[in-house]
Amino acid sequence: MNFIRNNAGGIGICAIIALPCWFLGQAFPIVGGPVFAILAGMAIALLWKPRARGTLQKGIGFTAKKVLQYAVILLGFGLNLIQIAQVGAMSLPIICSTIATALIVAFLMSKALHMPSDISTLIGVGSSICGGSAIAATAPVINAKDEDVAQAISVIFLFNVVAALVFPTLGNLLGMSNDGFGLFAGTAVNDTSSVTAAAAAWDGMHPGSNALDHATIVKLTRTLAIIPITLVLALLQVRKAKRAAEDAGSAGVSMVASDASASEVAGDSSNAVANSNNSAATTASDSSATRQTGGKQLGNFSLKRAFPMFILWFVVASIITTIAVAAGADAAVFDPLKTLSKFFICMAMAAIGLNTDIVKLVKSGGKPILMGFVCWICIAAVSLGMQALLGLW
Template identity: 30%
Template sequence: MKPYQQTVPFILALLACLTPFVTSPTALVIGFFLASFGLVPSQVNLAKITKKLLAYSIVGLGFGIHFEQALAVTSNGIGLIITSIVGTLVIGWWLTKLLKLEQKLGYLIAAGTAICGGSAIAAVSPAIKAEDEDIGLALATVFVLNSIALFVFPVIGHALNLDQQTFGTWAAIAIHDTSSVVGAASAYGEEALTTATTLKLARALWIIPVAFLSAFIFRNDSKKITIPYFILFYCAAIAFSDLLPQFEDAYTLIFDISKRALVVCLFLIGCGISVSKLKAAGAKPLIFGVTLWVLISTSSLAWLTLA
């Protein structure tokens, strides 16, 4: 295939990902189809570009975190938040060994389940130096479960007669990505939406300690820890926007651009996945993701309704 026959579809797809019509899961699928049909330019180092763009995107997302509000919500539910995050990571580590799943892949899915889906995976992957293939498989697993949760959670909530606050809290803990949390909660009610959105943004703060912990756990043989410096800039972005609230419009713009950049990242990651790679990975990543998700969903629901 001639270079321009690869480049033209790739550029058109990339431009489409810059529009608001393409969501994160869609971008990943588009990249996957291009890779499967050999329409990804081989002369471009997509892995290097993706890693840098991921870091920039995460820093930009920090401008969308309102520190005082997030801290207040975190302090109100600190026990449940810490227990769910630590519990998910520990159980994920154990399941990874039980299923004999690749360690970094299992850790990425667990981190995405524990905190905030694709954003957590994007933040943790540079800290542990994950391969693009592992990142893509982790994101694909999370997005599949997100799509299911968007429709299933409101049905379960109504069947169990959960009140607005309980459902909002449950959605924020048990659904991976913020977008799906907002979608499920908005379908349930206004109070559920407010509770779920605020709590989910509060959980996003936990990307910071988890990223540093991840760098320590996956340090190389020389025992040298790779410091994820972009997380420091993420903290700086949160502090800057909190100390200078008069620039709220600029922060909103940066946050929106960063979310769109993250969609582009997922497109590029999708370009590194193919049918052959998925077959080689097998069903283990999905089985792992589903098992971990069911455990955290049922246990958190039991905590909220029986406590």
């Protein structure tokens, strides 16, 4: 009852915002419901500040974090691992190459542009894997701020639209085959909705082609990269936390020793003992408080706590789908869960939009857009280059 009382209002507000955005996304798939939702949330936030929301803010925060994780879990019901293994295996070299390219480019540009690591990570995984879904899976693992998520989603959306509009014509100019364009769209376009939009446009230009089916399977294969990427990021978080804990512990010991030494020099050994005891007590108190709050100051994380459990359930959902389809079940049985996943993402994006300062977002948008552009160009170039190298063009 306490949970309902504290969160129902905020969750309901996010659902109300997400509902029309969901239908807009159906009408304009090149944009997609999540983008409409995050834009709507940011527009509302201009007038409705967090202080004015009162108890509703708890539910909004829950939607931005937990509902987002539930959306990723349900996303697993759209993955038939056997089908992906059979059809998507040929695309693995290109998928691995494009993912590695995007992550390396994002890392190098974050250093060159002096950008925060969280926004760089989100843009890197969003560009390389599957747009909004990858950002949704990664954000909780690295404890990204809502503003960083909104920034990354906005950047990914911009180049999704450009790709969906430009790539079919580019494919024609390059003389690509139907399967070749499906592979190109599945590896070089970020978000699933934009992949399908680009491939559908190609099929419209080439009656009888099946680029849409090919692109979709390649994209689903690419989506599986969410699993290793998030696990690696979780391990890096643990490593960073342990290092912070060691540094904090060393600093505490040094402070105690310094206090004692200074007091002894002054000839006041009793004060040295008192100061030493007080410093040690303070250090112990801080450590205890960090343990109780789960804070990151001392990095008191364990692998068990840092492991993104929702990714494990995502894998379980994929396995359930695979076993059920192999046993003769119709894959369409899972369509309602896939639809619910997409609606949950719309709700979460609405919540993130409500927690985002759009003015600050616009002012700080230059560097993330540049990073997204360079990642996008590099991914497209590597996808085309690898196809030519492997003779798949």
